[in-house]
Amino acid sequence: MSCIEPNSSAAMQPRAPEKTPSDRRNGKHVKANDIPPRGVYLPNNNYLAPHMKSPEYVQLSNAAAITLGIMGGRMYRCECTRCLNLLLTYPEGCRANCAYCGLARHREADRDYADRNFIRVDWPAVPMAEIVDIVANDPENSPFHRMCISMITHPRSEHDTFTVLKQWTDKIDPDAIPVSILSNPTTMSREDVQKTKDLGADIFTVALDAATPEVFDRTRGKGVQSPHKWSKYWEIMLDARDIFGPQKFGAHIIVGMGETEREVLHLVQDLVDLDGHSHMFCFFPEEGSLMDHLPATPRDQWRRVQLARYLIDYRDVRVDQMRFDAEGRVENYGISEAELADVIDAGIAFRTSGCPGKFQEDISACDRPYGDSPPSNIASYPFQPEKKDLKKIRKQLDIPVRVE
Numbered sequence: 001m002s003c004i005e006p007n008s009s010a011a012m013q014p015r016a017p018e019k020t021p022s023d024r025r026n027g028k029h030v031k032a033n034d035i036p037p038r039g040v041y042l043p044n045n046n047y048l049a050p051h052m053k054s055p056e057y058v059q060l061s062n063a064a065a066i067t068l069g070i071m072g073g074r075m076y077r078c079e080c081t082r083c084l085n086l087l088l089t090y091p092e093g094c095r096a097n098c099a100y101c102g103l104a105r106h107r108e109a110d111r112d113y114a115d116r117n118f119i120r121v122d123w124p125a126v127p128m129a130e131i132v133d134i135v136a137n138d139p140e141n142s143p144f145h146r147m148c149i150s151m152i153t154h155p156r157s158e159h160d161t162f163t164v165l166k167q168w169t170d171k172i173d174p175d176a177i178p179v180s181i182l183s184n185p186t187t188m189s190r191e192d193v194q195k196t197k198d199l200g201a202d203i204f205t206v207a208l209d210a211a212t213p214e215v216f217d218r219t220r221g222k223g224v225q226s227p228h229k230w231s232k233y234w235e236i237m238l239d240a241r242d243i244f245g246p247q248k249f250g251a252h253i254i255v256g257m258g259e260t261e262r263e264v265l266h267l268v269q270d271l272v273d274l275d276g277h278s279h280m281f282c283f284f285p286e287e288g289s290l291m292d293h294l295p296a297t298p299r300d301q302w303r304r305v306q307l308a309r310y311l312i313d314y315r316d317v318r319v320d321q322m323r324f325d326a327e328g329r330v331e332n333y334g335i336s337e338a339e340l341a342d343v344i345d346a347g348i349a350f351r352t353s354g355c356p357g358k359f360q361e362d363i364s365a366c367d368r369p370y371g372d373s374p375p376s377n378i379a380s381y382p383f384q385p386e387k388k389d390l391k392k393i394r395k396q397l398d399i400p401v402r403v404e
């Protein structure tokens with residue numbers, strides 16, 4: 001194993017954003033036309049998006065909209081999603097410019113904010129009151145095990161997160177459906193973190209996304225005229241650790257943006273040592289983003305990281321028990337072959353990772369169906385992998401099926 005990965009640090013360079021014409025900046029034309037929204041808005045790039053904004057409106061993932069009954073449709077091999085993912089929305093959209101993200105600011109050149117794809121799917125916009133009414137009808141029997149508010153970079157983001165959270169917890173018992181905050185630390189203070197806790201949030205995560213300070217700077221900091229700073233993300237994450245406590249905070253990490261396997265797994269270990277969790281995504285080039293010309297994370301790399309991360313996060317294996325090759329790839333997972341075979345066969349390590357639902361601690365409520373891969377070559381399984389899936393996973397890991 002000596003060849004250089006196609007997604008090495010040198011290869012994973014974002015392209016430069018094109019200049020946005022002045023009449024497309026800051027959602028100017030959406031605000032100027034001021035078309036009032038009527039109920040649910042399904043993304044459609046052929047006409048002007050209505051003037052919708054949080055806290056009255058939020059966007060929700062396709063999977064959540066189907067599960068909620070707001071939209072028709074079916075998902076490959078999944079009946080529903082267990083997490084109601086909400087995203088704040090504004091005509092100006094997110095003011096950051098992260099290179100891998102479909103919501104980034106440079107996209108205002110060709111798409112209204114509400115029409116942009118994000119983690120490979122469309123996000124319909126829906127009045128928040130309508131969502132709360134549907135779920136408040138019978139929270140105990142809701143298909144949702146968790147609700148999550150995703151913040152973006154916008155001057156109103158904190159204030160509107162509080163309003164949306166309060167609107168939810170006023171009518172829905174957070175013990176019946178707990179709430180997670182996927183935060184955007186750039187504009188946040190420690191007091192803001194405390195306020196989300198006081199309003200009933202259960203888990204606070206930080207969308208760190210990049211695994212090293214260099215990758216962070218290149219993909220969501222100075223490298224792409226984006227305002228984020230690694231140090232600020234850590235500051236807010238440590239505030240969340242103090243305020244929310246053990247197991248109730250963590251970070252999102254995208255694997256395959258130029259870091260090595262060793263680097264990302266050391267970050268996973270750092271989070272575990274702090275008593276937090278990592279939630280992982282496999283890099284998949286998002287159409288229209290500044291990294292849409294770059295390769296998706298090779299499946300062998302992704303599977304090794306998924307498996308090693310699961311062992312560190314849930315099986316008390318430490319990264320220093322593992323062995324890496326000269327390119328930083330996992331060579332040995334630090335446990336016996338038999339133990340490793342049991343973990344692989346259980347399949348949970350290869351499911352989507354995220355905040356827990358009602359099944360068990362290591363099974364995420366947030367299954368994000370096909371958010372990081374096409375259904376034909378699944379990266380994060382949004383369901384329990386079956387025998388045929390495990391056979392494929394073992395092949396990708398280059399670990400043959402054990403002979404009894």
Ligand code: SF4
Pocket residue numbers: 094095096097098101102103104105151152153184207220
């Ligand atoms: S802050 Fe979040 S939503 Fe905004 S561009 Fe970056 S990753 Fe996308």
